[in-house]
Amino acid sequence: MSSIASKTYESTTPKKVAFLGLGVMGFPMAGHLARAGHSVTVYNRSAAKAQAWVAEFGGAAKPTPREAAAGADIVFCCVGNDNDLRSVALGADGAFAGMAPGALFVDHTTASADVARELYGAARNLGLAFVDAPVSGGQAGAQNGALTVMCGGDATAFDAVKPAAMAFSRAFTLMGESGAGQLTKMVNQICIAGLVQGLSEAIAFGQKAGLDMNQVLEVIGKGAAQSWQLDNRGKTMVADKFDFGFAVDWMRKDLGLVLDEAKRNGARLPVTALVDQFYADVQAMGGNRLDTSSLIKRLK
Known part of the structure; x- marks a missing residue:
């Protein structure tokens, strides 16, 4: 069985990526x-993962980012954090060293706006283009080819990348100059943090009140309380199921980026800072790899 869902792809010129x-x-x-x-x-x-990918989809695997990027029109990247990103982009074995002038590097890592601007500058000095392009939609969005992608960078680079990137995207949007994609993803994570905590409190309250919470969610989901989190995580929270989706460890990394940026720009994020600490409680309970909706475990 394929690890991705079937999808009708828009006709586009095949690229070497x-x-x-x-x-x-x-x-x-x-x-x-x-x-x-x-x-x-x-x-x-880990080379075994690359070989497994080739076994399923064809193509080729290379032992270094530099060798993988050699001759590519577009280099896409999705790694863990700022330092992981630097390690695959920069240095003697980094992708930038293997890319030809005019090639494009598109980073889907959720990273800092600072590293996006740093790599944008480093790329430009080499005659390359760099687009920061964090994604939203989670593992299901990636498997279904339906991610929402928020981009920062030059319009010409964005326009050149978009046709290929629509293979895995539902929306692929330029938000502004370098770093704007990462800043938009931070706004996304602020929204999610508050929503998940509100939903956790609501479900825990309803359960204490003796309500049939699946029925409650059906009813309020047709009104002003409706949200993606309610539709997709409400019933699994009621069922105490958290073995899927976006892990608590990843959310804490993302909220750390948000809170660091807020210190720089002066934004006040009292609820986000509080929910970040609630996620630390979930980690202390051993919930590092549970879905973000596991916030409700603190209230049980």
Whole structure:
């Protein structure tokens, strides 16, 4: 069985692309690029994962980012954090060293706006283009080829990348100059943090009150309380199921980026800071790899 859902791809000129990082997001994203007709070369820190990807989708795997990026029109990347991103982009074995002038590097990592601007500058000095392009939609969005992608960078680079990137995207939007994609993703995570805590408190309250919470969610989901979190995580929270989706460890990393940026720009985020500490409580309970909706466990 394929690790990605079937999808009708828009007709586009086949490109030679590389994909660096084959985690829960990158593996299916690279798969959609291959299924859409692009020639894909992959790199992953653990070579076994890269070989598994080639076994499923074809293409090729290379032992370093530099070798994977050699000759590519576009290099896509989805790794863990700022330092992971620097390690695959920079240095003697980094992708930038293997890319030809005019090639494009598109980073889907949720990272800092600072590292996006840093790599944008480093790329430009080498005659390359860099687009920061964090995603929303989670593992299911990646598997279904239906991610929402928020981009920062130059319009010409964005326009050149978009046709290929639509293989794994539902929406692919330029938000502004370098770093704007990462800042938009931070806004996204602020919204999610508050929503999940509100939903956790609501469900815990309803359960204490003796209500049939599945019925309650059906009713309030047709009114002003409706949200993606309610529709997709409400009933699993009622059922005490958290073995899927976006892990608490990843959310804490993202909220750390948000709170660091808020210190710089002066934004006041009292609820976000509080929910970040609630997620620390879930980690202390051993919930590091549970879905973000596991916030409700603090209230049980």
